[in-house]
Structure formats: C-alpha cells, structure tokens
Amino acid sequence: MKDQAEKLREIMRKKVFAVASGKGGVGKTTVSVNLSVELSRLGKKVLLIDGDISLANADIILGVSPKKHIGHYIQGNSSIDEIIERVDTNLYFVPGASGVAKLTNLTENSLKKIKDILSYFQADVTIIDLPAGIGKNAISLGMIADIIIVVVTPDPVSVTDCYSFIKVLTKSGFEGKIYVIVNMVRNQREKDVTFNTLNKVSQKYLGIYIDLLGHISYDESVKESFCLQKPYVKTFPRSKAASDIKDIANKMLQIA
Ligand SMILES: Nc1ncnc2c1ncn2[C@@H]1O[C@H](COP(=O)(O)OP(=O)(O)OP(=O)(O)O)[C@@H](O)[C@H]1O
Numbered sequence: 001m002k003d004q005a006e007k008l009r010e011i012m013r014k015k016v017f018a019v020a021s022g023k024g025g026v027g028k029t030t031v032s033v034n035l036s037v038e039l040s041r042l043g044k045k046v047l048l049i050d051g052d053i054s055l056a057n058a059d060i061i062l063g064v065s066p067k068k069h070i071g072h073y074i075q076g077n078s079s080i081d082e083i084i085e086r087v088d089t090n091l092y093f094v095p096g097a098s099g100v101a102k103l104t105n106l107t108e109n110s111l112k113k114i115k116d117i118l119s120y121f122q123a124d125v126t127i128i129d130l131p132a133g134i135g136k137n138a139i140s141l142g143m144i145a146d147i148i149i150v151v152v153t154p155d156p157v158s159v160t161d162c163y164s165f166i167k168v169l170t171k172s173g174f175e176g177k178i179y180v181i182v183n184m185v186r187n188q189r190e191k192d193v194t195f196n197t198l199n200k201v202s203q204k205y206l207g208i209y210i211d212l213l214g215h216i217s218y219d220e221s222v223k224e225s226f227c228l229q230k231p232y233v234k235t236f237p238r239s240k241a242a243s244d245i246k247d248i249a250n251k252m253l254q255i256a
C-alpha cells in the first residue's frame with residue numbers, strides 16, 4: 001500500500017522520458033546526453049539517469065568521472081544524494097555501473113529504489129538512457145517512464161528491432177505515449193521512409209500510434225565529440241546535429 005505522502009510525490013512528479021531502441025549502437029546515449037544538456041540550458045531542472053545500469057557509458061559521453069554510481073545505491077552502500085552528480089547549473093546525473101554483472105537483472109526492490117530517486121529528486125524533466133534490446137532491464141525501466149522516445153536509424157534492422165521493443169513494451173502494459181527520433185539521417189527521404197515504416201507496422205500489428213519527435217542528421221561532429229568525450233551541443237554548437245537536437249529539445253518542452 002502506498003502511503004499518502006508517496007501518492008502525492010508521484011502526482012507532483014514531472015515527466016519522465018526513457019530513451020529506447022531495440023538495436024544497439026543507434027545513438028540512444030548520445031541523444032540522451034545532448035538532449036539533457038540542451039534542456040538544462042533551456043532552464044529546466046534535468047535529471048539524466050544512465051539506465052544502462054550494468055554497461056554504462058553516459059558518463060564518458062557527458063565528460064564526467066563520477067566516483068559513486070547507481071549500483072552503490074541499489075546495493076545499499078550509498079544514499080540517493082551521494083549518487084546524484086551535479087554536472088551544471090540545471091543538470092544532474094545518476095551514473096550507471098560499468099561491467100557489474102549482478103545488475104543485469106534488476107529485482108522488484110531495485111526498481112522500487114530507482115522509482116524513489118524520481119519522486120525524491122523532483123526534476124522538471126528526467127531522461128533515462130535505456131540499455132539496447134528487449135531484455136528485462138530495458139522493459140522494466142521503460143515501464144517507469146511516462147513517455148518513451150525510441151531512437152531508430154534508417155538501417156532496416158534498426159526498424160524491425162525498434163518494432164520488437166514497442167511490441168514487448170506495450171504487451172507488458174505500457175500505456176504512455178511513444179515518440180520517435182530518427183537518428184543518422186542523410187536526407188529527408190531516409191527520415192520519411194524510416195518513420196513511415198515503423199509507424200505503419202506499429203499501427204497495423206499493434207494498433208499503436210507513434211509520433212515523430214524529430215530527426216538528427218548523420219554528422220561526423222557527433223563521432224568527433226564522442227572521441228573528445230564531450231557532448232556535441234557543447235563542442236560543436238553550430239553543427240547540423242546540434243541544431244537538430246535544439247529543435248527536438250524545444251518540442252519536448254511542449255510535452256514535458
Ligand atoms: N547523428 C549521428 N551521426 C554520426 N554518428 C552518430 C550519430 N549518433 C550517434 N553516432 C555514433 O554512433 C555510435 C553509437 O552511439 P551511442 O553509444 O550513443 O549508441 P547507443 O544506442 O547508446 O549504443 P548502445 O546500444 O551500445 O548503448 C557512437 O560512435 C556515436 O558517436
């Protein structure tokens with residue numbers, strides 16, 4: 001039974017977004033990190049959670065080296081405050097653990113502890129970077145979110161894997177809104193074909209309506225800033241990818 005205070009905290013809680021994909025390596029983490037930086041610049045108090053709990057790397061893309069991570073908190077060795085890293089004025093980060101096999105299958109109790117972070121911290125926008133695939137952690141952390149952002153690329157394998165993710169998530173009872181970001185697009189046609197294909201199969205076979213949140217161009221600046229270990233909205237603010245992220249962040253403000 002939830003007590004009154006817990007219910008109230010849940011009502012007060014602002015929007016939680018989870019960034020998912022299906023296929024790995026499509027850009028979930030770079031999207032999560034750069035969107036978080038951009039939303040925080042737009043004045044929102046942002047909490048980025050590395051939900052790739054056992055194979056985390058958002059810290060590297062964000063350019064921070066935290067000492068504590070979510071595993072310390074889940075295993076009872078740290079408090080919530082100890083694992084929330086302040087990165088910038090409005091940007092806070094919960095690091096994941098790297099190579100901790102014990103955390104590849106989150107228990108009900110661990111999930112509850114993660115939900116407690118959300119209601120305790122009260123961010124304006126929370127972004128959870130999910131692991132790839134349709135494994136237990138990806139689905140159960142996705143279920144915590146109000147809104148899912150699926151990242152898909154024009155690669156047909158990415159589209160089918162994304163469809164599988166949406167299928168498993170909705171069959172698990174997810175009832176929130178699902179948005180799509182088409183990443184690594186080289187032209188308008190690629191973006192349209194990719195979104196339309198995913199949209200059609202989701203409607204036809206699952207009865208699910210998805211919406212396009214935006215697209216991000218294929219851009220070498222993204223790879224370069226990956227090597228520099230800094231978000232591309234900081235290192236290459238005038239790049240095409242940075243401009244695309246800004247458009248997406250502005251659109252998110254309308255739904256957050
Ligand atoms: N728009 C883009 N243009 C060019 N390269 C990109 C773009 N987006 C991401 N990448 C590159 O793709 C690679 C994978 O990105 P990232 O780690 O964010 O993917 P991921 O979906 O989080 O992967 P994983 O499934 O392993 O968690 C990185 O080298 C990144 O720099």
Ligand SMILES: [Mg+2]
Pocket residue numbers: 028029030052129
């Ligand atoms: Mg990732």
